[in-house]
Amino acid sequence: MEFREYPDRELMFLSLANDIASQLADFLRRDGRASLCVPGGTTPGPIFDTLSGVDLDWPNVSVFLNDERWVPETSDRSNTALLRSRLIRGKANQACLVPLYAPAQTPEEMLDALADGIRPHLPISVLLLGMGNDMHTASLFPGADRLTDALSSSAPILLPMRAEAAVEPRVTLTVPALRSAMNIHVLITGPEKRAALERAQTLPPEEAPIRALLDLATVHWAE
Numbered sequence: 001m002e003f004r005e006y007p008d009r010e011l012m013f014l015s016l017a018n019d020i021a022s023q024l025a026d027f028l029r030r031d032g033r034a035s036l037c038v039p040g041g042t043t044p045g046p047i048f049d050t051l052s053g054v055d056l057d058w059p060n061v062s063v064f065l066n067d068e069r070w071v072p073e074t075s076d077r078s079n080t081a082l083l084r085s086r087l088i089r090g091k092a093n094q095a096c097l098v099p100l101y102a103p104a105q106t107p108e109e110m111l112d113a114l115a116d117g118i119r120p121h122l123p124i125s126v127l128l129l130g131m132g133n134d135m136h137t138a139s140l141f142p143g144a145d146r147l148t149d150a151l152s153s154s155a156p157i158l159l160p161m162r163a164e165a166a167v168e169p170r171v172t173l174t175v176p177a178l179r180s181a182m183n184i185h186v187l188i189t190g191p192e193k194r195a196a197l198e199r200a201q202t203l204p205p206e207e208a209p210i211r212a213l214l215d216l217a218t219v220h221w222a223e
């Protein structure tokens, strides 16, 4: 794991957005296409704002979430709605947003169709992850019903996930799909998350799911 500490959040957001853009540009130059997988939640908004204004060959960039809450886009809990309002706009308006939600009562009903949509965009070129104070990442929560399945090296691309801390059912990329990424960044802010990261390094992934990605990740932190 590489740990980068920044003097303030603003600098971190700008610098990380810049790293992500240049990594995507490398893939676009080399392969003519790239994929960017991002978290929802409250932290990454400023990175999305910056990226949406960057000049890239966006029509050849596919964008998808690490995980989605099983709510329609009209919900203020929808990560897809966050992406549409902060990332898939401006210059990035032409990017291809690959869905992790489709209207249905349960994620199980749509899981295969959603996984079929994601599969052609793997391996991920650039993966950005968040982390909760409980050391979850994506929707890999400690104590979640299918965490063991999602940690397995033979896990499918996507799994439904339910956990007390998750509020609603979720759909999440699994550990092997996430670990296949060519570049992995973890974005965290504040002293509580820094302490949680330190703790995660001493625990197995069953207790600290972020641990399953840390050996491959660059962690970006600012107070």
Ligand SMILES: O=C(O)[C@H](O)[C@@H](O)[C@H](O)[C@H](O)COP(=O)(O)O
Pocket (backbone or CB within 6 Å): 039, 040, 041, 042, 043, 044, 066, 067, 068, 069, 079, 129, 130, 131, 132, 136, 137, 138, 139
């Ligand atoms: O849908 C989600 O909730 C996210 O994808 C999740 O994994 C998030 O990255 C962490 O919960 C951190 O969230 P905050 O940035 O809001 O602390």
